[in-house]
Amino acid sequence: MRVVFAGTPETAVPTLRALLASRHEVIAVVTRPDARVGRGRRLEPSAVAVAAEEAGLPVLKPVSASDSEFLDELRSLKPDVGAIVAYGALLRRDLLDLPEFGWINLHFSVLPAWRGAAPVQRSIMAGDEVTGATVFSLVEELDAGPVLGTITERIRPEDTSGTLLERLADLGSRLLVDAVDHIEDGDIGAIAQPEDGVSYAAKLSTEDARILWDRPAFAVDRQIRGCTPAPGAWTTYDDARLKVGPVEIAESSDLAPGEARITKREVLVGTATEDIRLGRVRPHGKKEMDAADWGRGLGGATTVSLR
Template identity: 50%
Template sequence: MRVVFAGTPEVALPALAAIAASGHELIAVVTRPDAAQGRSKRLVPSPVADWAAKHGIETLKPQRPRDPDFAERLRTLQPDVCPVVAYGALIPSEVLAIPSHGWVNVHFSLLPAWRGAAPVQRALLAGDADTGITIFDLVPALDAGPVYLREASALGDSETAGAVLTRLAHRGADLLVEVLDHLADGTAVATAQGETGITLAPKLTVDDARVDWAGSARTIDRQIRACNPSPVAWTTHRGERVKLWLARAHAGTVLTPGVLAVDKRSVHVGTARGVLELLQVQPAGKKVMAAADWGRGLGADPGSFE
């Protein structure tokens, strides 16, 4: 089949590479426009655009998918199908109708659970035991289309959102090619999702990432893992922001919420239930470091998080 792939971040690259290596013809990619990066605000192409440029694949970067020039170019390309992994914009009905086999989306949850931009992050925050991959036919309503394939995957007790997404991205790439193969030979069957068990997964904000030490150690540990690598959980210490990259919850020990207990090898923080051992932190203006190294620089009175 003639394929136009839509995706933007690094998590989309395994699927893109798998399609390029398959028996299908990758004729173009669609991705978000170049974005300003760093203090210089230099425009940088997305990982998908960068991959396409290196492989000589035509790249479409519409400001909005409803732009007439984009729709006209897509019609000219005559794709049979448009696979999607984390493209980052809603596709209007008139553009969804262009490929004969539609737009086939890879979503990292067991739909209809966690419809939206941050399914893995929200699953971790909620303490779900598992997540998964759903491949479905894109429709105008958010992540509501009929499903070609679902596969469950357990969430590890110490996995970060980044680690889970990397793992699911590689497995999802194989499953996506399998679905494309079935579409090509006419054996693909899509089943309606149903209306029960729907939950929403909006993108995590910086406010979502602020730690409340009145929570339990287990809850805060989930928050830290859900926010890694973005937007990164944070708190304040002596008036400056400290990012929390990795931690580990311990039950049974009592320490006042927010209060730091530091020794040569570890940093612990009190919570409403249990204590949290910090493993990796990032003080304001510095690189990520071992929490124990940061703790040794706090002096005799390490104080507390605000």
């Protein structure tokens, strides 16, 4: 099969590499234009662009997926199928119809649950015990196409969205290649998604990542893990933002919500139920550090308020 691959972030790279190692031919890669990153705001290519260029593949970076020149270029390649993983832009009907077998998409949830931009983050934050990945035929409606295959994966108590997405990206890459194999062999059928059980995973905003200390400890833990590494959970101390990494739930429960007790060895913070023990934190304008080191740098304070 002649495959056009579309993807942008690091989580799409395992699927590109799996396709390159398969029996199929990747004829081109589509990714988002170079973006400005870091404090210097330098233009840098996407992770998929870097991997594609290392493999010697043609790389297309249209500003818009509906650009006529891009469509003409893709049409000239005569792909059999398009494969997409976290590309970051919607594909319109003229592009969807271009490959002979259409486009298939790898999505990191068990559809129809958690359609949208942040399925892994939302699944952790909701307290799901199991998630997975789905390969489906792309249609114009968001993540609503018929399903070609699924896998499931248990969410571990220590999982962050970063660690879970890394596993799903690896497992899902094999699922997508298997789907392409069966499309070529002509022995796969797509199954319509059920109408029940649909949920949506909106992209996380910075405000979604603000820790609400008046919630139960388990909810605070899920929120922080779901927001790690991005956008990064945070609270404020002394009117400055403090980023907070994964925490532990303590046995004590004698602190008020947001009240932080500082000792030489730890920082405990109150919630609506049990206290939690901070792990790694990043004060505004400084490097990440152990919470105990941050606490010792507060001039001998034994309790402070986090908001």
